[in-house]
Amino acid sequence: MMWKERYRVGVDLIDEQHMELFKRLSNFIQIVQNDIPWEKKMGEVQETLDFMADYVVYHFDDEEKLQAEINYPDIEIHKEAHRVFKEGINDYVKIFEQGEFTEEKIKEFSAKLMAWLIMHVGKMDQKIGQYVREKGGQA
Numbered sequence: 029m030m031w032k033e034r035y036r037v038g039v040d041l042i043d044e045q046h047m048e049l050f051k052r053l054s055n056f057i058q059i060v061q062n063d064i065p066w067e068k069k070m071g072e073v074q075e076t077l078d079f080m081a082d083y084v085v086y087h088f089d090d091e092e093k094l095q096a097e098i099n100y101p102d103i104e105i106h107k108e109a110h111r112v113f114k115e116g117i118n119d120y121v122k123i124f125e126q127g128e129f130t131e132e133k134i135k136e137f138s139a140k141l142m143a144w145l146i147m148h149v150g151k152m153d154q155k156i157g158q159y160v161r162e163k164g165g166q167a
């Protein structure tokens with residue numbers, strides 16, 4: 029599990045969704061690193077791509093809803109980061125659909141997902157938590 033306590037935002041719904049994303053990603057990375065033929069990993073790749081494409085949209089929508097509810101000042105910057113990531117996933121979905129998914133592409137995809145999740149959840153989403161805590165403190 030790649031989840032760390034310091035990734036916690038302090039909003040249960042968001043934290044649970046983040047944990048689910050990390051859980052899926054660590055499973056995926058384990059499979060990518062497993063010593064089984066690449067052709068046999070394609071089903072898992074397809075599944076992970078489908079999951080990420082659906083769940084990430086669902087999670088981002090919830091996160092953006094939360095930001096709107098609490099009048100989070102950086103909501104537009106945050107939405108833009110989400111948009112770029114969704115586009116990134118869709119690029120891989122397209123590559124997969126075109127049958128151009130190679131071992132190299134799978135490794136690249138898992139590494140990008142990991143880097144992005146750690147960066148985004150570990151940094152950008154933390155600011156939401158900080159804002160919630162500060163606002164809570166003022167009330």
Ligand SMILES: [Fe+2]
Nearest residue numbers: 091106148153
């Ligand atoms: Fe986010």
